Amino acid sequence: MNSSKFLAGRGRERLTPEELILLEDSGSDVQAVEARRTLVRRGEPVCSSMLVIDGFVCRAATDNQMVSLHIPGDFVDLDGFKLKRLDHDVVAIGPVKVTTYSHDALAILSERSRLTEAFWLSSLLDAAIHRAWIFRIGRLEGEARAAHLFCELHARLEMVGLAEDGSFGLPLTQLDLGAALSLTAVHTNRVLRALREQGLLTFRNRQVEIHDRKALAKLGNFDAAYLYASDLNAPSGRPLDG
């Protein structure tokens, strides 16, 4: 598995080919991580950050509240580069592949290129997604809450080519899903059944099939604007030709 495919995620389309090469050369080889492994524990000093290449990685706060869910192309703990420790655990959900970037390497990269801005942008997108999670948990109830999360995941996965026809792999248990939705596993199960019975989506065998994308978005009050997809793919403020 080559990491370069995902280097261009999260607005890094704006980078020049030279910058992308610089970025790729600074990362480690791809490393495999087994499912359920805790990659970073909260509070521990960290000296490197990870780019997800394959699989799903989550960030978990106190009482196992999931606060973030990362897909291939996401840097998981760029926070650690600037803050030197994390305020949450980082856990692989299924089997995962990552590349790591030592903070020393990132520091050198920052000196030599506009990559600092790319990283900042990535952090801003994380923050925007966090805000959507606050809204989801704070204002939507059961079915709508799940619908909103599935819409988000679909949109994000589609941006990196990992969703097709409303269908994508999602190696979460219903307990994991509950941790993200802030619902018990029991209630998550009932919510999934309700969505299935309404013909909106099925989630079985680690595979999501969205049957009615429009209705799902409506139920979940989902507006993808906060993912800034079009902006990121649009030509940047940088002059087009040099």
Next chain:
Amino acid sequence: MNSSKFLAGRGRERLTPEELILLEDSGSDVQAVEARRTLVRRGEPVCSSMLVIDGFVCRAATDNQMVSLHIPGDFVDLDGFKLKRLDHDVVAIGPVKVTTYSHDALAILSERSRLTEAFWLSSLLDAAIHRAWIFRIGRLEGEARAAHLFCELHARLEMVGLAEDGSFGLPLTQLDLGAALSLTAVHTNRVLRALREQGLLTFRNRQVEIHDRKALAKLGNFDAAYLYASDLNAPSGRPLDG
């Protein structure tokens, strides 16, 4: 009111005096904003960002869910500098004073200094606070939720010298508080009464008095680590003497 007092908030202690001067010179004069004014509406193109000098500013998502609450020293919509529009409204809660920074000025600043990193750091702190809000709303119930929020506000205000002896001004109505806590105004009222009757805190006339800080933190499961206060005030990675 001079803005320089708050330029050093949010980890900007790390900046050199020259950088601080550069920053101060790039901002507008202090502008007064009346209470309840919407400063930026979601989706609108933005071409400047704001630093809060006095008062409270919040960010509100769909259905009036508050997703963020900003105090003097916070940049409210630095997001807009990189993303060019916001995924939420920005609203003054009480009467507020701000200085604005045009994105052109910020771009020039970025070129000339390490300010990009300071801004990035500020965004990372916002994200960390967002995560704490997800935990609070997702895992804590009524009283604990309110306790956690009051602890956060106290800690943040103390960092910029706006809280003393567990007491600080907070110009929110109970409805506003409910929007932040994701509770109805009615239930917010009952929760406040419960906290008062337990001798933990009183909130009256826009003034918070924390009577038992330790017990409040315990009830709210509050650990201030996510605010990175000590890290920000500690000497930075930058060489101490030049």
Next chain:
DNA sequence: CGCGCGCTTGATCAGCATCAATTCGCGTGG
């Protein structure tokens, strides 16, 4: 084959929303 984990379903209970009404504080105009 049996154990464990995840999924599923039923029954009961608690936290909070909702609806409704009253009171309080305060600025405004008669």
Next chain:
DNA sequence: CCACGCGAATTGATGCTGATCAAGCGCGCG
């Protein structure tokens, strides 16, 4: 000066959403 109006605070009554407790099922794996 007082009546009025309006937003905010407060309190009561009722109902819904989702937690909790409990039990059974399916399936992969040692």
